[in-house]
Amino acid sequence: MTERALWPDGVARLAADDRFGAWVEQVGPVTTSVVSGLDPFAYLVRAVVFQQLAGAAARTIHGRVEEVLGGRVTPEAVGAADPTALRGAGLSASKLKAIVDLAEKVRSGEVCLDEAELEALDDEAVVSRLTKVWGIGRWTAQMFLIFRLGRPDVWPADDLGVRSGWARIHGCDRPPSAELQKSADHLAPWRSAAAWYCWRALDVADPPGA
The missing domain is CATH 1.10.1670.40 (Endonuclease Iii, domain 2)
Known part of the structure; x- marks a missing residue:
């Protein structure tokens, strides 16, 4: 950090x-x-894990999720992971569904998280793109805008x-x-x-x- x-x-x-x-x-x-080195996908996975949780508990669960994924928080790693193991890491059913849906939509190309492309979009376009994912609402998208993309307004x-x-x-x-x-x-x-x-x-x- x-x-x-x-x-x-x-x-x-x-x-x-x-x-x-x-x-x-x-x-x-x-x-x-x-969080140094997190690409947009990994950042959003972390944001989903941290939704409605205190920091210490969220950090613990996120660390366990990373372990299940072999330290590679990518759409491909999520797609290949055992859902039971991800649940065992502490994810709720709704958070697991959100992360799996995010991975599927990124792999299919429905949701593009290319950094340069996101930077070129205005705020509302980023919100519209991210909220296509089940479980990622406007609030999570706004936190991504503020703390990942550094948008000022x-x-x-x-x-x-x-x-x-x-x-x-x-x-x-x-x-x-x-x-x-x-x-x-x-x-x-x-x-x-x-x-x-x-x-x-x-x-x-x-x-x-x-």
Whole structure:
């Protein structure tokens, strides 16, 4: 795992914002842990494993899945693997179905995960492509955009953490997704950074000015 800084211009924009500015000063620049060497397919497998799980448990299961696949997280390795062994690694039935469907669609060419091609697509086109896979919804696709492709203007308004962090930063009740979808329009084209600060706001014990 390595740390990298993202969107310095976005951080500067948020630092000047009436609400986000104090949080930027307290939390510091946007950084993210990047899993070194993971291609888009392996990254998505990891994202499926991590859905709705705490980090330690997800890391353990992911490690076991890698062992079952012989250390090669590829569509071909998933296709050749014993489903019972993958279930035994700790995958739920739904996560196994998602990973198998992803592998099948990549092998058939229905879902292309070529890095250069993904980079050339706009955000919504990437979401549309990834959500063809059973079990990969808009949220997972948005996390892929933010943390794998580094897209700067993704706004996951349905994310509970973003909604809760927004409420803490703004001193208001947690907004419904539909309301929050429009509330950050003024922060474009840096809404990925805004989402990151919303998540971090939930980790801060003492908010700015407390």
